[in-house]
Amino acid sequence: MDCPDCAAKIERIVSSADGVESVRVDFLSGSLTAAGKDISSSEIEKLVKSIGYRIAATSRLEKQTTILSIPDMDCADEERPIRLALDRVPTITGLRFNLIKRELRIDHSGPADDIIDAIHKAGFKAIPMKGKPESRPTVPSWKIWTLGVSALLIMAGGILSLYEISIYITRPLILTGIIIGGWHIGHKGFLAARHFRLDMNFLMSAAVVGAILIGEWSEAGAVVVLFALAQLLESYSLQRSRKAIGMLMDLSPRYATIILNNEKLKVAVDEIKIGDTVFLKPGERIPIDGIISTGHSAVDQSSITGEAMPVGKGPGDEVYAGTINADGALEVKTTHAHGDTTLDHIIRLVEDAQSRRAPSQSFVDRFSMFYTPAVVGIAILVAIIPPLMFGADWKDWIYRALALLVISCPCALVISTPISIVSALANAARNGVLVKGGVFLENAHRISAVAFDKTGTITKGKLKVTGVTAFNGFNQRALVSLAASVESHSEHPLARAIVRYAEQNGIEIKTPRNFRAIPGRGAEAEIDGQRVLLGKRALFDEMGLAFGRTDGEFPNVTNGSQTTVIVGASGKIIGMLRISDEIRPEAAKAVNELRKERIEHIVLITGDNKDAADVTGRAMGADEVYAELLPWQKADKVRMLQARYGHVSMVGDGVNDAPALASGNIGIAMGAAGSDSALETADIALMSDDLLKIPWLIRLSRKTRGIIIENIGLSIAVKFIFVALATLGKATLWMAVFADMGISLLVIFNGLRALKSK
Numbered sequence: 001m002d003c004p005d006c007a008a009k010i011e012r013i014v015s016s017a018d019g020v021e022s023v024r025v026d027f028l029s030g031s032l033t034a035a036g037k038d039i040s041s042s043e044i045e046k047l048v049k050s051i052g053y054r055i056a057a058t059s060r061l062e063k064q065t066t067i068l069s070i071p072d073m074d075c076a077d078e079e080r081p082i083r084l085a086l087d088r089v090p091t092i093t094g095l096r097f098n099l100i101k102r103e104l105r106i107d108h109s110g111p112a113d114d115i116i117d118a119i120h121k122a123g124f125k126a127i128p129m130k131g132k133p134e135s136r137p138t139v140p141s142w143k144i145w146t147l148g149v150s151a152l153l154i155m156a157g158g159i160l161s162l163y164e165i166s167i168y169i170t171r172p173l174i175l176t177g178i179i180i181g182g183w184h185i186g187h188k189g190f191l192a193a194r195h196f197r198l199d200m201n202f203l204m205s206a207a208v209v210g211a212i213l214i215g216e217w218s219e220a221g222a223v224v225v226l227f228a229l230a231q232l233l234e235s236y237s238l239q240r241s242r243k244a245i246g247m248l249m250d251l252s253p254r255y256a257t258i259i260l261n262n263e264k265l266k267v268a269v270d271e272i273k274i275g276d277t278v279f280l281k282p283g284e285r286i287p288i289d290g291i292i293s294t295g296h297s298a299v300d301q302s303s304i305t306g307e308a309m310p311v312g313k314g315p316g317d318e319v320y321a322g323t324i325n326a327d328g329a330l331e332v333k334t335t336h337a338h339g340d341t342t343l344d345h346i347i348r349l350v351e352d353a354q355s356r357r358a359p360s361q362s363f364v365d366r367f368s369m370f371y372t373p374a375v376v377g378i379a380i381l382v383a384i385i386p387p388l389m390f391g392a393d394w395k396d397w398i399y400r401a402l403a404l405l406v407i408s409c410p411c412a413l414v415i416s417t418p419i420s421i422v423s424a425l426a427n428a429a430r431n432g433v434l435v436k437g438g439v440f441l442e443n444a445h446r447i448s449a450v451a452f453d454k455t456g457t458i459t460k461g462k463l464k465v466t467g468v469t470a471f472n473g474f475n476q477r478a479l480v481s482l483a484a485s486v487e488s489h490s491e492h493p494l495a496r497a498i499v500r501y502a503e504q505n506g507i508e509i510k511t512p513r514n515f516r517a518i519p520g521r522g523a524e525a526e527i528d529g530q531r532v533l534l535g536k537r538a539l540f541d542e543m544g545l546a547f548g549r550t551d552g553e554f555p556n557v558t559n560g561s562q563t564t565v566i567v568g569a570s571g572k573i574i575g576m577l578r579i580s581d582e583i584r585p586e587a588a589k590a591v592n593e594l595r596k597e598r599i600e601h602i603v604l605i606t607g608d609n610k611d612a613a614d615v616t617g618r619a620m621g622a623d624e625v626y627a628e629l630l631p632w633q634k635a636d637k638v639r640m641l642q643a644r645y646g647h648v649s650m651v652g653d654g655v656n657d658a659p660a661l662a663s664g665n666i667g668i669a670m671g672a673a674g675s676d677s678a679l680e681t682a683d684i685a686l687m688s689d690d691l692l693k694i695p696w697l698i699r700l701s702r703k704t705r706g707i708i709i710e711n712i713g714l715s716i717a718v719k720f721i722f723v724a725l726a727t728l729g730k731a732t733l734w735m736a737v738f739a740d741m742g743i744s745l746l747v748i749f750n751g752l753r754a755l756k757s758k
Contacts, residue, residue, distance in 0.1 A: 006053075014047055024090050033090055033110055066112045068104045068126040070119070072188065073097075078124070081197050085122035089115055103129070123191030143184075143235075147228045150181025154221035161218060174221045175212075182208060182224040198372050200409040204737075210402045211733055214395045222734035223406065230741025251322030252343055256287035259331065270338040280330040288321045289341040290332035297328030304342060304432065304687050346434060346687075360417050360442060360708050367716075368410035375408035375723060382727055396729065403726035406736040407719060412744040416711030419751035424704040427755050432687040433697055440666055440683045442708070444701035447666065449645035450599055450694070451638055453652035454606035454613060455493055457670050458620055459581040460689070461653070463497035466562065467578035477507055479575040482532045483567050485510040486525045490517060494565060497579050519630060522565075533568040536609070536628070540566055540573060563612050587620040590691035597698045601645055605634050605660065634660040651694065668694065704754050711747040718743045 007025040014034060015023045024033045032055075034044055045055045073079065079097050082104070086092055091110025098105070104126070106115055112128060119126040157173035182205075189205030192198070204227050211220035257264050259277045269287045272278065277293065280286060286299070298310035301323045310326050313319060319332055321341040336342075383401035386392035421438040428435050435441045452458050470479040484502035487495035488509050502509050512525035512532075521542075522535015533543065562578045591602050604622040606613045606629065613627035626637050638660050641648045650657065650664035653671065661667030661682055669682030671689045686693050722739050725731035731739075 010048060010053060013050075014044055017043070017047055020044075064108060066106045066108065066115065067129040068106065068116070068119070069129050070102050070104055070124050070126055072124050073102045073104075078199060081122050081192075081195055081199075082119055082124060085118045086115065089118050091115075123188070123195060143228070143232055146180050146184075147225070147232060150177040150228065151225045153177030153180065154218075154225055158218045158221065171217055174217045178208065178212075178221055178224050181228050185224070185227065198376055198408075200411050203372075203376075203405045203409050207402045207405045207733060210398065210405070214398055216399065216733070219733040223737050226734060226737040227741060230737070230745060233745055251285070252341070253285050253287050257281075272334055272338060274334055274337055276334050278332045278334060280325045280332060282325060282327050282329065284325050286319050286321055286323050286325055286332070288332075288334050288338060289336040290319060290334040292317050292319060292330055293333045294331040295329050297330050298326040300324040300326055301688075302432075304346070342687075346429060360712065364413055364417055364712060368414055371413070371719070372408050372410050375404055375719075378723070378727070379404035379408065399733070400726055400729050403731050403733055403736040404723065406733060407722045407726055407731075407740055409740055412740065412747050413712065413715040413719070415744060416715050416747040416751070417708050419748050420704055420707045420711060420754050423752050423754035424700055428697065428700060431693070431696070432690070433693050434685040434687065435697075436683050436685075441701055442705055443647065444649075444666060444684075444698055445705050446647040447599060447649045447698060449601040449603065449641050449648045450594060451603040451605050451641060451648060451650045451660070451664070452620070452622070453634075453650075453657050453660070454604055454608055454616055455581060456653045457651055458587050458604065458616055458691075459583050461493055461581065461671075463493050463563075463579050463581050465497055465501035465577050466580045468575070469578075470575035472572055472574050474569075474574045476575075477505075479567055480505070480507050480577070481509065482527055482569060482574075483534055483565070483577060485512050485527045486515065486523055486532050486534055488512065489515040489525065490523055492517075492523075494563065494579055495523070498565070498577060501577075521630075527569075530570045534565055537566060538628070540568060543568070563608050583616060583619050584689070584691055586691050590694060591621040593692065593695035594698070597695050597702075599698075601641070603637075603641060605629060605637050605650075607631075607634070631657070631659050635663040638663040649694075668697075700754070707750055707754055711750055714750075715743055715747060 010032065011023050011025040014020055014025075014032070020034055025031070032044075032048070048055055070082070073082070083095060083097075086095060086106070089108075089110075092106060092108045092115065094107035096105040097103075104119075106112075108115060116126045116128070153173050154177035157170040157177065160173070161167075161170040185201050186205050186208075188199070188201035189203075192202035204223060208220045208223050211217070211223065252269065254269055255266055256269050256272060257266055257279045258272060259265075259279050264279055272288055278286075278288065278290060280297075282297070292313055292315050294315065296312070296314045299313045299319055300310045301320065304320045304323055313330075318335075319325075319330075320343065321336075322343040338344075379401040382404060383398050386397045387394045417438075421441060424441055425435055425438070428441070455461055455463070465480075468476045468480060470476045480498070480502050484499045484507065487498045489512055490496075499509065501507075510527055512527055515523065515525040517523050518535060518539060521539040522533065524531065524533045526532070533539070562580045565577045565579060566573060567575050567577065594602060601624070602620075602622050604613060604617045604620065604625045606616075606625075606627055608627060610625075610627040613625050617625035626634075629637065634657060638648055638650050642663075642665065647665045649666040649668055650660045651668045651670065652661055653669065661669065666684060667682045668684045668686065670686050670691075684697065718739055722731055722736060726736060
């Protein structure tokens, strides 16, 4: 392959194959890069050989993620050209833009250099980021200095021109001020023009050049100063939003004290390994997730769970990175490495959430795509039609057209949604509520029904055995031993309660054989050669072990809020264990607050027995109770509620309720701190077990939605008003700049109100 024609021929043949999505052939390097589905490298090799070429070597590029910092990506309008440039890179499989942080996360299978080159060709600088950033983006000091010098020179030129000082003095002063204050705007505008883009820098540059050409030097200078000032203020206000997210990164200390060979050593947090022992003094921030091995203390977990009061902790309790050890010395055995802690998961999820578009943002993007070209088209018509057709003054109508160019910039409109969403996401994270994306935050206000799981959600999930009844020749200890031996291989909350009861009472737990979990019903295993079965009554009915066949009357199978586990062995029922749980004290208050937020229907969905479910449903104030459901039946009930009420949220523990959580319009997982699966499963994760966070979240969603509507409505209204004023000759250039950038600042400050929702 020694010429472009050869490369084109190979590219054409390979791209025509089924399953090939993109192909790039570089004849200089003699390489072929292909991406697609359901096609192997050997198949591509056969295609190349069929036209007379040979592949010398093949390599499969592993998928990877690269994070790039793009300092010049100031506005959502600048995302589009980068996206268009990267659409032509075949190895890219995913793009996630974070305009607030000026970052781009790219999933790809080829070298990152090709991606960076493509971004450079689009007119933007891209800097690879490795690991956690040491600092957050700040406003460059040169922008402040150039703005100050520019403003002084332009003001001096403007004031001197009022006293009719020679234009050979005033105009050089203004021109120097324009160059100093606007060179970076002009540079970006030139790059935009070179790539046929109508971005704000090109529009402002065109307005400045046009004003100079028609002799409006002071107006041109005013445009530069006002635009540069507005950009500076916009950068400062956006920095507040970045700071809200960045504060999460600052929660984890950089150094920690570990105990090694009975000596205390200060090491960097990223050097700590799983299993190391970390020593914590009172008042120190905990550097990494772990379990307390020695000591007692109160731990302030508000940064992770949103809990207002410190929580008492002792040996065996879990602690999280970013929380504060309040008043006791602790030794903590680490369970997670640096970069894999609960705090790290939160930071990643919040950053990913920022890059996911909310529904209103999609509308804004579609609107701005048509708005800017339409207004630029109107500006061209305004500049040429009246002078050509009606003999109007060219200077006057060109001036009006320049004002239209300024007002055609869509920045205020495009920033109106992301700034509100990011502020609300940061506020939610600070309060222990992790929202996976703007779409879930924005749609939370549409919820009309909420379905709650019972165990671990409405109840505390701290199950304990409160009664043991044995019969048919078995005593209580033998009964508990068999039950705990079977359940020792299960992760179900009821199973853990039985095992814990056996351990606390010194009852032997044997190793089970042929263990089998029976979803939604119970479990079975072989213990000492006999088949042991335990679970619900329905399971025993299915197995033919009816209650009427036991010796004597089987007492009180169900009893109010208690759950009964029946135990059978060797073909007969040998007893039962009663297990109880405690309803969360805030459950009824949370339901009342949800009703105040216009939630139509509250439902309790559980796999527990009907009597226990009814007692819990009455205590919390549920409208309906569905009991004795298998996991997939819970999902069916959620779908039934959707058909009846529209938007339904399912609240569960994020593990056992995965099908129901996935079926709801919004799945909310309780107590997600320390639970990787809960963080990954749900759309929204509550880091603590506080049910009152759910009505709080709906209030935040309503407030954020209101702010977004205000921002979009205000932006569009001001734009249309000034389009009309500029066309009628009632708006000056500086007024247009002031209106355009003023409204941008207004929507930013309005969006930041979502940070303050209580």
